[in-house]
Amino acid sequence: MRARMPDAVRDSSADPDARREAAEHRFAAEQERVRRAISVATPFISVAIAVLVGSLVILAAGKDPVAAFSAMFRGSFGGVRQIGETLLRATPLVFTGLAVAYGFRSGLFNIGAEGQLFMGGMAAAWVGVMVAGLPWAVSVPVILVAAGLAGAAWAFLPALMKARIGAHEVITTMMFSYIGRYLVSWIIAGPFKDKGAIPQTPMLPGTSQLPRLSDVFTFIEPNRAHLGIVLGVIAAFVVWWILKYTVLGFEARAVGFNPTAAQTGGISVAATTVKSLCISGTLAGLAGAVEVMGVHHRLFDQFSSGFGFTGIAVALLAKNNPIGVIAAAVLFGALSAGAGTMQLDADVSQKVISIIQGVIIFLVGAEMIVTWAVGRLRDRKGGDDAAQ
Amino acid sequence: MTADPGPVVCDLPETGPSPDPVLELRHITKRFPGVLANDDVSIAVAPGEVLALLGENGAGKSTLMNVAYGLLAPDAGEVLVDGRVVSVRAPRDAIALGIGMVHQHFMLVEPLTVTENIVLGGEPTSAFGVIDRDVARRRVVELSDRYGLKVEPDARVRDLSVGRQQRVEILKALYRDARILILDEPTAVLTPQEVNELFDIVRELVSEGLAVVIITHKLEEVMAFSDRIVVMRAGRVVGETVPSACDEQSLARMMVGRDVVLRVEKSPHQPGSPLLEVMNLSVLDDRKLPAVRDVSLVVRAGEVVGIAGVDGNGQRELVEAIMGLRRPTQGTITLKGRDITHDNPRRTIAAGVSHVPEDRHRRGLVLDFDLVENVALGDHRRPPFSRYGILDRAKLEQEARRRIAEYDVRTPDEHVAAANLSGGNQQKLVLARELGRDPDVLIAAQPTRGLDVGAIEFVHRRILAERDCGKGVLLVSMELEEVMSLSDRILVMYEGRVVAEFEGGAVTEEELGVFMTGGGRPGAEALGSEGTDA
Numbered sequence: 001m002r003a004r005m006p007d008a009v010r011d012s013s014a015d016p017d018a019r020r021e022a023a024e025h026r027f028a029a030e031q032e033r034v035r036r037a038i039s040v041a042t043p044f045i046s047v048a049i050a051v052l053v054g055s056l057v058i059l060a061a062g063k064d065p066v067a068a069f070s071a072m073f074r075g076s077f078g079g080v081r082q083i084g085e086t087l088l089r090a091t092p093l094v095f096t097g098l099a100v101a102y103g104f105r106s107g108l109f110n111i112g113a114e115g116q117l118f119m120g121g122m123a124a125a126w127v128g129v130m131v132a133g134l135p136w137a138v139s140v141p142v143i144l145v146a147a148g149l150a151g152a153a154w155a156f157l158p159a160l161m162k163a164r165i166g167a168h169e170v171i172t173t174m175m176f177s178y179i180g181r182y183l184v185s186w187i188i189a190g191p192f193k194d195k196g197a198i199p200q201t202p203m204l205p206g207t208s209q210l211p212r213l214s215d216v217f218t219f220i221e222p223n224r225a226h227l228g229i230v231l232g233v234i235a236a237f238v239v240w241w242i243l244k245y246t247v248l249g250f251e252a253r254a255v256g257f258n259p260t261a262a263q264t265g266g267i268s269v270a271a272t273t274v275k276s277l278c279i280s281g282t283l284a285g286l287a288g289a290v291e292v293m294g295v296h297h298r299l300f301d302q303f304s305s306g307f308g309f310t311g312i313a314v315a316l317l318a319k320n321n322p323i324g325v326i327a328a329a330v331l332f333g334a335l336s337a338g339a340g341t342m343q344l345d346a347d348v349s350q351k352v353i354s355i356i357q358g359v360i361i362f363l364v365g366a367e368m369i370v371t372w373a374v375g376r377l378r379d380r381k382g383g384d385d386a387a388q
Numbered sequence: 389m390t391a392d393p394g395p396v397v398c399d400l401p402e403t404g405p406s407p408d409p410v411l412e413l414r415h416i417t418k419r420f421p422g423v424l425a426n427d428d429v430s431i432a433v434a435p436g437e438v439l440a441l442l443g444e445n446g447a448g449k450s451t452l453m454n455v456a457y458g459l460l461a462p463d464a465g466e467v468l469v470d471g472r473v474v475s476v477r478a479p480r481d482a483i484a485l486g487i488g489m490v491h492q493h494f495m496l497v498e499p500l501t502v503t504e505n506i507v508l509g510g511e512p513t514s515a516f517g518v519i520d521r522d523v524a525r526r527r528v529v530e531l532s533d534r535y536g537l538k539v540e541p542d543a544r545v546r547d548l549s550v551g552r553q554q555r556v557e558i559l560k561a562l563y564r565d566a567r568i569l570i571l572d573e574p575t576a577v578l579t580p581q582e583v584n585e586l587f588d589i590v591r592e593l594v595s596e597g598l599a600v601v602i603i604t605h606k607l608e609e610v611m612a613f614s615d616r617i618v619v620m621r622a623g624r625v626v627g628e629t630v631p632s633a634c635d636e637q638s639l640a641r642m643m644v645g646r647d648v649v650l651r652v653e654k655s656p657h658q659p660g661s662p663l664l665e666v667m668n669l670s671v672l673d674d675r676k677l678p679a680v681r682d683v684s685l686v687v688r689a690g691e692v693v694g695i696a697g698v699d700g701n702g703q704r705e706l707v708e709a710i711m712g713l714r715r716p717t718q719g720t721i722t723l724k725g726r727d728i729t730h731d732n733p734r735r736t737i738a739a740g741v742s743h744v745p746e747d748r749h750r751r752g753l754v755l756d757f758d759l760v761e762n763v764a765l766g767d768h769r770r771p772p773f774s775r776y777g778i779l780d781r782a783k784l785e786q787e788a789r790r791r792i793a794e795y796d797v798r799t800p801d802e803h804v805a806a807a808n809l810s811g812g813n814q815q816k817l818v819l820a821r822e823l824g825r826d827p828d829v830l831i832a833a834q835p836t837r838g839l840d841v842g843a844i845e846f847v848h849r850r851i852l853a854e855r856d857c858g859k860g861v862l863l864v865s866m867e868l869e870e871v872m873s874l875s876d877r878i879l880v881m882y883e884g885r886v887v888a889e890f891e892g893g894a895v896t897e898e899e900l901g902v903f904m905t906g907g908g909r910p911g912a913e914a915l916g917s918e919g920t921d922a
Contacts, residue, residue, distance in 0.1 A: 254754050261765070263713060266766050
């Protein structure tokens with residue numbers, strides 16, 4: 001069935017090639033919209049399926065999944081204290097997630113964010129003690145800058161090796177991660193050990209700490225969330241801005257998508273690689289700093305529960321979108337914060353959380369499958385339309 | 389709703405389907421996302437006949453033949469062999485039915501010998517499944533003698549010239565008892581001499597009773613050696629004719645759907661001062677072997693200098709060295725008297741050299757970037773596109789829209805990814821960026837590769853427009869016709885050296901072909917195309 005068109009319109013579309021081209025453009029635009037919609041939907045679908053799989057596991061263990069997940073939700077969002085706990089755990093993940101995402105956008109897999117985080121934490125713990133006596137407004141920025149530089153420095157050598165001799169960053173950042181990790185272990189057990197038997201650094205003075213949100217904004221009920229989460233949100237927007245509005249980010253993305261075309265367009269791939277990995281390292285270093293300054297106020301061996309590695313999962317779930325990283329970090333923070341309540345109230349092992357995390361990562365990684373499946377469904381539908 | 393028969397632009401006598409076709413495709417429809425690649429297409433080919441399937445890129449020729457060969461499943465329609473409906477679900481089925489196909493990009497295992505490649509998948513075996521090499525070799529020699537396809541059975545495929553590799557592909561099909569041979573753009577990679585040899589081979593094959601389908605968009609070839617011509621456009625058959633009943637102009641009109649200027653109109657050659665000067669340049673390739681050897685050339689204002697040559701004779705390395713993408717080992721490159729030999733790509737671009745790379749997907753565009761960002765690439769560090777490291781997105785979008793309009797890039801809007809454009813529009817986008825920055829010199833490498841007639845016309849006009857407003861153009865192309873019709877001067881590159889120079893219009897394709905294949909003097913055709921297995 002065809003509606004009558006005004007004559008002028010019909011004249012302009014009389015040429016079959018023009019009509020065909022117009023149809024193709026509409027179809028291409030439609031495809032693009034679908035592709036974007038799928039891209040946005042995948043993380044949500046992945047989380048939903050992961051919860052489903054987790055439920056099946058809980059059922060198989062003879063427990064009640066509804067009780068388990070409601071306990072988990074209570075433990076992570078059930079009140080101000082719980083929300084604070086979720087944000088506390090999300091804070092380092094925002095930074096490591098941004099670190100890994102920035103690397104990915106430039107075509108680099110910074111798998112060694114954990115090591116850069118340790119170096120940043122170390123710098124914060126050390127400089128934080130050094131600047132004792134300075135006012136808060138001076139010492140905190142100084143510590144953050146020092147920690148960022150330390151993280152960048154720890155990424156610089158792998159970056160240089162990649163740029164100069166093509167050594168793959170997955171190997172080198174990983175190796176540097178171990179070196180950094182154990183270097184810090186040695187420092188806190190020897191040269192910079194606090195008094196007492198425990199290998200840890202001295203306590204930061206109050207002016208070097210990131211205060212709790214509830215201490216700054218006294219109308220908020222007391223909870224453990226600290227200013228680091230605000231810094232994390234700011235960092236996410238800065239990274240988004242860098243990627244979209246600066247030459248630095250433009251070149252990073254060009255190299256990430258197509259280094260050959262970037263080079264042809266006058267971009268130095270080597271220089272961009274070094275810059276991008278150092279920015280990634282800076283963000284990872286800041287993760288260590290906020291954790292030291294906001295939570296423990298000192299550095300010890302176990303101060304990071306693998307935030308650098310969880311950051312990879314956060315970046316993947318966020319599809320390397322800096323703003324998405326905030327949401328993904330909060331989700332992972334919530335899973336972590338609610339796990340204890342789930343075990344206590346519903347008698348379901350915390351390990352279920354690991355299963356859920358694993359399934360999320362698997363499904364996000366398998367986006368191609370989803371895209372393909374949806375594409376097939378649409379093809380079939382399109383074929384039916386044409387047949388009518 | 390009844391099927392729209394489609395516009396018949398053809399005013400030529402239509403010939404009926406051949407009697408007793410060996411292969412027939414009936415009412416084939418194949419849909420890809422966004423494109424109706426084949427829309428109710430029917431063709432037939434008889435034994436002893438050369439059928440040319442003529443059409444622009446994207447007209448649906450290859451799709452149709454891939455359906456016949458079992459590489460694609462049609463959405464509707466049927467395939468008939470010897471008048472019986474057959475099911476061709478995979479190339480395996482096609483081969484069993486006697487259909488052979490030689491793809492544009494050869495499917496050969498380069499380290500293996502000619503014989504090994506030909507028998508691959510159908511190896512004669514003796515006891516315990518051991519390959520009987522003597523039998524294999526004997527069969528290859530038999531086939532090669534029977535059809536006049538000279539090959540060295542023991543040579544390694546990687547050592548063969550492209551023309552010889554193509555023969556191996558044809559023999560592969562014949563070894564599997566093909567009665568129907570489909571050749572996809574068989575002349576795209578051949579020198580003029582090799583093209584003539586191929587035509588002799590095809591003649592020999594049809595005289596032996598084979599049916600041959602040749603997919604092509606080259607009009608002169610269609611006229612020269614096909615028995616029947618089927619023209620496709622936009623997924624449909626728009627006409628069917630025989631060479632004696634049409635001419636190139638009428639075929640082009642059918643193919644494109646409008647009148648086409650086949651010969652490029654060009655104003656007289658009025659060279660100005662030298663712009664780009666290359667002196668004694670030597671460059672290594674990726675394997676650190678000499679690729680460009682002591683090359684000197686000058687591009688003056690207001691002229692197109694064409695470089696003719698078979699792919700892989702140093703053209704790519706020469707262009708990359710000029711653009712600063714590859715470090716020369718010797719020699720100098722100057723632009724308007726200023727030494728740019730050691731400038732990096734950014735400085736070379738800024739100095740006034742634009743580059744249309746031969747591979748627009750790999751080098752020309754960031755396919756995941758949208759049109760705006762692709763237009764910015766290369767100028768993104770300079771005002772007005774950026775200041776103090778901050779991009780001016782509004783300016784960028786404004787400029788992108790302007791250039792998209794000026795260069796007639798057909799796109800829904802400027803924010804779609806470049807990957808979503810057709811090949812012709814992608815190339816227009818590259819031109820919009822490279823010419824839009826108003827360079828002194830344009831290096832155009834294979835600027836029309838893979839484009840359809842309309843887009844080629846556009847690119848050629850733009851290149852000549854640059855020349856006419858006093859720019860210098862260095863054109864590198866494997867398409868001899870392109871080099872000959874655009875260039876004011878033609879240099880021939882062979883094994884990294886400039887082996888000949890001609891005034892444009894003062895040389896024939898055959899003469900160029902001789903130099904391109906290492907022959908010394910015009911008239912020494914016998915030396916041409918012997919390749920490395922001679």
